[in-house]
Amino acid sequence: MPEGPEVQTIVNGLQNKIINHRIENITFAEGAESMVAPLTPSDFRTLIANQIVTNVHRRGKFVDIELSSGIHLIIHLLMTGQIIFNNDPHNSQPPKFLRIVFQFENGQELYIADKSTWVKIVCLSRDEIKTYKKFQDLGVDVLSEQFTFTTFYETLTKSQRMIHSLLLNQKSLSGLGNIYVNEVLFYAGINPPQKANSLLQADAMALYYAIRHVTKEALQQKGTTFSDYRTPDGGKGQYQNFLKVFKRAGKPCIRCGTPIERMKVAGRSAFLCPRDQVVNPVEKTLTSKQLTFPELHDNQSESLPNYIFILVGPSSVGKTTLSRQIAAKIPFIKLVPTVKTRQPRPGEVDGVDAIFVSDTEFKSMIEDDCFVIHGECYGNKYGTPKGLITQTLRDGSDVLIILSPEGALEIQSIYSNAYVIGLIPPSMDSLKRRVMNRDDYSASEKAARLDTLEMELNSLSHSDFTIVTETPEQALHNAFDIIYTIRCKTT
Ligand SMILES: [Zn+2]
Known part of the structure; x- marks a missing residue:
C-alpha cells in the first residue's frame, strides 16, 4: 500500500x-x-x-x-x-x-x-x-513541519501500545506504513514489540531522526515499489533497493551480519535484526589491555559497512562533553579514545576519554604500527589507535573520534566512509571565556591556546557538517540529525 x-x-x-x-x-x-x-x-x-x-x-x-x-x-x-x-x-x-x-x-x-x-x-x-x-482522526504527518521531537516524544510517553503498532496507527502519527516502520525501528535499534512509553528519551530521539531521514530519502527515491505502486509517469520507485530489514528475513544484517528475523506484532509482520534491536542492549566493555594494545589488521582501508564520525573544533568548544553524550545516547556508535602521553585531567577516565600511556609505551606503539596517525600538540603526544577503529567497525558499530582538522583529513584519505563534524562556538568571546575559565590548563597553556583559537576556527571550513555549540541539548539534537542524515542516505 x-x-x-x-x-x-x-x-x-x-x-x-x-x-x-x-x-x-x-x-x-x-x-x-x-x-x-x-x-x-x-x-x-x-x-x-x-x-x-x-x-x-x-x-x-x-x-x-x-x-x-x-x-x-x-x-x-x-x-x-x-x-x-x-x-x-x-x-x-x-x-x-x-x-x-x-x-x-x-x-x-x-x-x-x-x-x-x-x-x-x-x-x-x-x-x-x-x-x-x-x-x-489523522495524527501529525511525519513529512510535515508539525512533526517535531516535542510532539513525537509526547505521543510516545502517553501510549502503552507496542511501538511497531503505534507507528502504524494513523491516528497517532500519519504517513508511515509497514515498510518504513520496520526500517526506522532498525535504524533506531528498537525492538518492535517494545512498549512506546518505556522508550528512553534517547531512543525517542534516534527514532525521530530515523523517521525524518528515512522518509526524506524514500521521497527522494520516489518511494518503494514491490509490485503495484507507480509514480505518475508510470515509473517505479527505487527505495526498495535501499531497504535494510523489510522483506529481508534470513538475509544478513548490513550492520552485524546476523540473519534478519521476522515476527508478528499485533498481527502485522515485523522484520528485525535480533542482535541490534534488543530491549536492553548489554554494552560490551573492552578491557584496558585490549584498548592499549589493540589487535592489528593489515588492510584498514578495506570497505567496512559502518561509519566514522570525527569531531573537530577549537580548545574548550565542548568536544569532550558532546562526544560523551553521543556515545551514551546515539545507538550503534562507540567513542574510540585517543592515546595520549599526558596525565589525565580531573574527571577524565583512562580507557574512556583517552588511553594514557608513558612516552616509552607510546614509542613502542609507534614501532608496532598501532596508529592510523600520531602527532604532537602542546608538548604531548597523541595517537589514533588503528586496530580499535577497525575492530569497532567490524563489530557493527560506528566510530566516533576527536581529532585535529589535519588528523581528520588524514583519516578521510584512508577510510571512505569518514565524516568530519566541526564544532563552532556561539562567538569568539564566549570561546575565549571558556578557555580562561578552565582550571585544568596552566597559565602558559591558556596563553598558547588563546593564540591559536582563530587558526583552529578557520581550519573548520573543511568540515562536512558543523554544529554551533549553543547549549548541550541543542548540540546533541544537531548531532543526531547529522548522524542520521549519513546513516539513512541513499545517494
Ligand atoms: Zn545487526
Whole structure:
C-alpha cells in the first residue's frame, strides 16, 4: 500500500501537470462504478466536469485534488491503486487495469488504474472536509513541519501500545506504513514489540531522526515499489533497493551480519535484526589491555559497512562533553579514545576519554604500527589507535573520534566512509571565556591556546557538517540529525 513518501511522490508529480487545467470529461471502465459510490458515475461526472484543478496535496495517505467549485476529490489508493498521468494519449498506451479516465481541455489524461477495484474516490465540499472523520482522526504527518521531537516524544510517553503498532496507527502519527516502520525501528535499534512509553528519551530521539531521514530519502527515491505502486509517469520507485530489514528475513544484517528475523506484532509482520534491536542492549566493555594494545589488521582501508564520525573544533568548544553524550545516547556508535602521553585531567577516565600511556609505551606503539596517525600538540603526544577503529567497525558499530582538522583529513584519505563534524562556538568571546575559565590548563597553556583559537576556527571550513555549540541539548539534537542524515542516505 502506498505510504506517505509514495503518495507525496504522486502529488509532487501531479502538481505541475494538472493544476490550472480543466477537466472536460470523465469515463468509467467496467467495474469502476463502485470506486465513486455512493455517487453514481453520472452524478460524479455532473459534479466534476468543467471544473478547473486549483491544487493538489496530500493528507496522510490520501491524494486531495481541489477543484474550482470548492469540491475536493479525495483519492485513497489502498492496496493496488495507481494514478498515472499521460501527456500524449494519442501516441502512448494507457496502463493495464484502467478504471477511470479524467480528460483535460488540452487532450492530456489522468488515469486511475487498479488490478482490483479497491480505490476509493470521495467528493467533499469545503465544509464537509472540515468534519470528514478520516481526516479529523489523522495524527501529525511525519513529512510535515508539525512533526517535531516535542510532539513525537509526547505521543510516545502517553501510549502503552507496542511501538511497531503505534507507528502504524494513523491516528497517532500519519504517513508511515509497514515498510518504513520496520526500517526506522532498525535504524533506531528498537525492538518492535517494545512498549512506546518505556522508550528512553534517547531512543525517542534516534527514532525521530530515523523517521525524518528515512522518509526524506524514500521521497527522494520516489518511494518503494514491490509490485503495484507507480509514480505518475508510470515509473517505479527505487527505495526498495535501499531497504535494510523489510522483506529481508534470513538475509544478513548490513550492520552485524546476523540473519534478519521476522515476527508478528499485533498481527502485522515485523522484520528485525535480533542482535541490534534488543530491549536492553548489554554494552560490551573492552578491557584496558585490549584498548592499549589493540589487535592489528593489515588492510584498514578495506570497505567496512559502518561509519566514522570525527569531531573537530577549537580548545574548550565542548568536544569532550558532546562526544560523551553521543556515545551514551546515539545507538550503534562507540567513542574510540585517543592515546595520549599526558596525565589525565580531573574527571577524565583512562580507557574512556583517552588511553594514557608513558612516552616509552607510546614509542613502542609507534614501532608496532598501532596508529592510523600520531602527532604532537602542546608538548604531548597523541595517537589514533588503528586496530580499535577497525575492530569497532567490524563489530557493527560506528566510530566516533576527536581529532585535529589535519588528523581528520588524514583519516578521510584512508577510510571512505569518514565524516568530519566541526564544532563552532556561539562567538569568539564566549570561546575565549571558556578557555580562561578552565582550571585544568596552566597559565602558559591558556596563553598558547588563546593564540591559536582563530587558526583552529578557520581550519573548520573543511568540515562536512558543523554544529554551533549553543547549549548541550541543542548540540546533541544537531548531532543526531547529522548522524542520521549519513546513516539513512541513499545517494
Ligand atoms: Zn545487526
